[in-house]
Amino acid sequence: MALEIVEGAGRVDFASLIDLMRLEWPEDWGAASDERMLEVFEESSxxxxxxxxxxxxxxxxxxxxxxxxxxxxxxxxxxAHTLDIVLMCDHQGKGLGRMLMDDLISDCRDRGYRKLLSRTIEGNLKSNALHRSAGFRESFRNGSDIVWELSLVEIGAGA
Ligand SMILES: CC(C)(COP(=O)(O)OP(=O)(O)OC[C@H]1O[C@@H](n2cnc3c(N)ncnc32)[C@H](O)[C@@H]1OP(=O)(O)O)[C@@H](O)C(=O)NCCC(=O)NCCS
Known part of the structure; x- marks a missing residue:
């Protein structure tokens, strides 16, 4: 299987990502139509x-x-703040989430960011494990939300 990470250019075509968006949609937000989901993602963009x-x-x-x-x-x-990180089900649990997160972190560093924040839901064990594995520390909780933080400043880099 040939795998590559490719940057998107221009406006995101959210409709083409609907299957991935559905996998991220929190259960406690209830069922949503494709139209509603598109609206929410467009608004967040x-x-x-x-x-x-x-x-x-x-x-x-x-x-x-x-x-x-x-x-x-x-x-x-x-x-910087993560907004989405998601894999199709048949690609989960094989280290690819970590590969994406490592790429996200180094992309943030390359663009000069010094800190990365992220948010997960307490019950999302896979995502919480991914954040811990990538070096995030839990910053605080707000209800069932967990806010994560990662310093992007290399220790010893003199920054
Ligand atoms: C969250 C997600 C991107 C993680 O990607 P993944 O490919 O499944 O995770 P990886 O295989 O790279 O594993 C990352 C770490 O989590 C651990 N992990 C993965 N699944 C786990 C599980 N079910 N329980 C406990 N730990 C788990 C792995 O052991 C690994 O830790 P390690 O590096 O210390 O060994 C993926 O599961 C996903 O797309 N989930 C649905 C969408 C979602 O919830 N996105 C996050 C929104 S905040």
Whole structure:
């Protein structure tokens, strides 16, 4: 299987990602139509600051991540926030989530970000395990949400 991580250019065609979006949709948000899901993802998108990359296997998009500058109005690229990280079911549990997260982290570093934030839901054991494995530390909890933090500043780099 030929695997590559490819950056998306221009506006995201969310309709083409609906299967991945459905896998990320939190159960406690209830069932949603494709239209509702598209609306929510479109609203969360800001092409000025979002970075989208896809895991492509044999020409098919089997994974996706998206992160953005945080807060969006910030004038400096100090902090980034993950928005999505997801794999098709048949590609989960094989180390590819970690591969995507490692790419996301190094992409943030390359763009000069110094801190990466992320948010998961307490019950999402796979995602929580992924964050721990990639070096995030739990910052705080808000109800069933967990907010994670990762310093992107290399220790000993003099930054
Ligand atoms: C979250 C997700 C991207 C993780 O990707 P993945 O390919 O399944 O994870 P990996 O195989 O790379 O494993 C990453 C780490 O999590 C651990 N892990 C994976 N699944 C696990 C599980 N069910 N229980 C406990 N640990 C698990 C792995 O052992 C690994 O840890 P290690 O590096 O210390 O060995 C993927 O499961 C997914 O797409 N889930 C649905 C969408 C989603 O919930 N996205 C996150 C929204 S916040």
């Amino acid at each position: 800001d092409p000025r600051f979002d970075v989208n990359k896809y895991l492509v296997a044999d020409g098919r998009r089997v994974g996706w991540y998206r992160y953005t500058r945080w807060p969006r109005g910030s004038t400096t690229a100090e902090t």
